[in-house]
Amino acid sequence: MTELFPGVFYVPGKNASRFPYCACLYLQGRERRVLIDAGMGGNRLAPVKKMGIDLLILSHSHIDHHLTKRDLAGVPIWCHEAEAPYTGDKDIYLEATGIGRSGVDISFLLDTAPTVFDYEIQRTLVEGEVIDLGGLSLEVLHTPGHTPGHVSFYLKEHDFLFLGDVDLTPFGPYYGHDFADLGDFIASIRRLKELGAAAAASGHAGPFSGDLAERFDAYLDVIAQRDARVLAHLQKPRRLDEFRRSGVIYNKYFEDFGLQDFFELVHVEKHLELLAKKSRVRQEDGRWRRLD
Numbered sequence: 001m002t003e004l005f006p007g008v009f010y011v012p013g014k015n016a017s018r019f020p021y022c023a024c025l026y027l028q029g030r031e032r033r034v035l036i037d038a039g040m041g042g043n044r045l046a047p048v049k050k051m052g053i054d055l056l057i058l059s060h061s062h063i064d065h066h067l068t069k070r071d072l073a074g075v076p077i078w079c080h081e082a083e084a085p086y087t088g089d090k091d092i093y094l095e096a097t098g099i100g101r102s103g104v105d106i107s108f109l110l111d112t113a114p115t116v117f118d119y120e121i122q123r124t125l126v127e128g129e130v131i132d133l134g135g136l137s138l139e140v141l142h143t144p145g146h147t148p149g150h151v152s153f154y155l156k157e158h159d160f161l162f163l164g165d166v167d168l169t170p171f172g173p174y175y176g177h178d179f180a181d182l183g184d185f186i187a188s189i190r191r192l193k194e195l196g197a198a199a200a201a202s203g204h205a206g207p208f209s210g211d212l213a214e215r216f217d218a219y220l221d222v223i224a225q226r227d228a229r230v231l232a233h234l235q236k237p238r239r240l241d242e243f244r245r246s247g248v249i250y251n252k253y254f255e256d257f258g259l260q261d262f263f264e265l266v267h268v269e270k271h272l273e274l275l276a277k278k279s280r281v282r283q284e285d286g287r288w289r290r291l292d
Contacts, residue, residue, distance in 0.1 A: 083149025
């Protein structure tokens, strides 16, 4: 792990912080020691445990952000109030993400982490709440879109943002689950950019400093590029399922049991819905048509 500022540590996850792992943030205040997310993997967690953890805060409910919490028995867990309904219950989580309706059997994935849904939230957070750690203050920023209760965090003392899964990766924003909202995601990215923080890190990339505005712009531009690819694919009317493996979202397909295909169609559907609100596409007889 890397000490970014006094008492502020960035903890990269296994697999270069890619799914099913993530990078996490550890804060060692005088009065409270806080870990934000717990998906780094057991070996990466060990030095943090040695320093002591009083509280685990989840940026959101996706399993890669709490896969390693099984090693934190007895540590209270907090999350945003809008995210709490999707935590600790496999059936609710699978329904909310859409995986339940996808028809894809992921039991072989979940069987490798049998305790991933075995937890309870002790307290919920609200927008603008400031948690005093003693020498460090952690402000809660509700930044929905990736999930309904996704939160980012601002450390005033260091003008630093921890972005969770507003991750600033080259892939771009991820909204391939049913409970994601593309419009909200765009608004959250713009809000975080407008804060003008000096530095940031995310759950899958970073730390960053000096060029944050440009990084947020590039991240937003991925959405515009996807819009353009959706419209280009509508040179003739198409059903949603005709976007499968179209390259609109992914440029590489790394599995063949159907989950990535489902996520791609959910992404595309959210673009189509937003483009429809802008009167650029329309759905007729089950097919999507361009209007320009």
